[in-house]
Amino acid sequence: KMHRTVLALVNIFICGCFASPPNFILLFADDLGFGDLGCYGHPTSLTPNLNRLASGGLRFTDFYCTSPVCSPSRASLLTGRYQTRSGIYPGVLYPGSIGGLPLNETTIAEVLKPMGYATAAVGKWHLGVGPKGMYLPTNQGFDQYLGIPYSHDMGPCRNLTCFPPDIKCFGLCDVGVVTVPLMHNDVIKQQPVNFLDLERAYSDFSTNFITTSVKKKQPFFLYYPSHHTHYPQYAGPGAAGRSLRGPFGDSLFEFDTTVGNLLATLEQTGVINNTLIFFTSDNGPELMRMSRGGNSGLLKCGKGTTYEGGMREPAIAFWPGTIKPGVTHELASTLDILPTFAKLAGATLPRVQLDGVDLTGLLVNRGKSQREEMIFYPTDPSEMYGLFALRLGKYKAHFYTRGATHSGTTPDKDCPVFAVLKAHDPPLIFDLEADPSENYPLPLVGRPDLQKLLDRIMKVKAQFEASMVFGESQINKGTSPELEPCCNPSCSPKPSCCHC
Structure with missing residues (x-):
């Protein structure tokens, strides 16, 4: 009893006079640039x-992911550890x-689960399926999951509809594999997924999860790694044609609409002032897709590279009454979310x-x-090369530089794959600070x-590399x-027969 009392007092102190543990919503965009x-x-x-x-929260200007591609970045976000430790390398x-x-x-x-939290994941998992679904979210601490277990371009999409009424998806995506499935927990609900209804399903799942958790008076953690705005973009009837940016903009607007639905649900259930919403992205924009690939702003290059455009991300922390609105230039990372949520809970x-x-x-x-x-590790980290770059305070040192296929088509000669x-x-x-474009x-x-x-x-480089123990590569298992x-x-x- 004394332990519970102390814990409650700690939570009150930490959370700005909230006696109950805070709820957490973690929004993780895909291939969204600075x-x-x-x-x-x-x-x-x-x-x-x-x-x-x-405008109502804290906006970061110097926030980083840990890898310029999907799977390793997600591993670091969820574990608070560089992907080299967990073995989610090279690539995806x-x-x-x-x-x-x-x-x-x-x-x-x-x-969070030992503290009584309800947990749910919705959207892009991309941390493995494995034999009998052993790596799915429901085996990684999540009570529920609705989503595509990997990237939605990892299946043939030539004849799939991405925009209404029947506009086919741009490009071929991956051929020779099964069409993209929609899974609920470890069961396939739909194959191939219906992109026009997908975001509505995600929004309904998420708002129902919040409502149910509040009714049960249970703190909750919702992890929403969106497929928007990764190639191929898609959007349903409510968002298609609404943006001036074309397919990318419509896709981004549809995701933003879901964010609005989450905010409305938090307000309706009365828990918005006890909920921390954290938003960021997994890596920089896929510039090879040109106007369909996103924008890194004034930052150099994009996805696949260890330049700023590949790994510096938009990030926002929103918690009405607890986090004062403003902008911070402090250094922070996806690695920091786990210890922060743990402290607050x-x-x-x-x-x-x-x-x-x-x-x-x-x-x-x-x-x-x-x-x-x-x-800054590259997409294919190794003990032989070690770090590609390191930021210390406002300074960044590049020990190696290299372009990437993902950052092709840009006029900057340092960005494409031809930059060896x-x-x-x-x-x-x-x-x-003086030269963010490097x-x-x-x-x-x-x-x-x-x-x-x-x-x-x-000295910092040597100390870090001495502390790094590379885990067995999960991707090299084939x-x-x-x-x-x-x-x-x-x-x-x-x-082709995997269809339902």
Whole structure:
């Protein structure tokens, strides 16, 4: 009883006089660039609800993911650990991947469940399916799941409808595999998924989860990793044709509409003042898709690269009455969400090497961030090469640079895949406050102050690399066609017969 009393007092102190544990909603956009939202300066994006979060919450200017591609970024978000520790590298998981996020990794959901939280995931999982669905969200701490277990372009989409009345999806997507399934928990509800109804289903699932949890007087954690705005974009009747940005803008608007539905549900159920909503994105925009691929604003390059455009993300923390509206230039990362949620809920941290820091002081008291550095790994990290880049304070050092297929078509010659791997010794150093576009490396000659800075950077690099133990690569375990989700597993011929 004494322990419960102390815990309640701690929660009251931390949460700004809220006696009950706060609810959490974690919104994770897909391939959304630093320059894609209206509240981050895009002139024609239609994002009124995300703009509301930004104007009423704390908007970050220096917030990072941990990888410029999907699966490793998601692993870090949910575990508070770099993807190299959990083995979600190189690249991403596929429909038939044998591996997945190891079950001995502890997710945010598994941290919160012992505190009595209801937990649900809706949308893009992309952390493995595996034999008998062993890596699905319901085996990783989530009570419920509705979504596509990987990226929605990982299946043939040539004849699928992405916009009403019958506008086919742009491109071919992946061929030779099963069509994209919609799963409820570990059961396939629909294959292929109906993109025109998908966002409505996600919105209904999410609002019902909130309403049910409130009726049960149970704190909740909703994790919503959206498919919007990853290629191929899609939108239903309520959003199609509404934006000035075309397909990308319509897709973004449909996601924003769901954010509005969540806000309305929080208000109707009376828990909006006891709910922390955190929004960010998994990696930068896929510039190879041109106007359909997103925008990194003034940042250099995009998805697939360790330049700022690949890994610096929009991020917003919204909690009426607890987080004061404003803008912060403090350094923060997706790694920090697990320890922050744990602190606010009074939960115990996993007994493993965490890379995240608690942001409670920054969010609630507008204090300084505990994060001083950010590590940049490429899509294919290795112990031989180590870090590609490191940010320390306002300075960023590039030890290696390389373009990526995902960032093709841009006029910047450093972004496409033709920009091959280059080693830099001494590293290229940029002042990101003066030069966020990474255009002008600082000259080291005649600058003893920068030489001291470089010494500090190299020391931090050496310390971090000494602490990094690479986990077994889950992606290198390979794939098997038999593991691709099929609603009629005994049918033939596969994969075309997997249809229901």
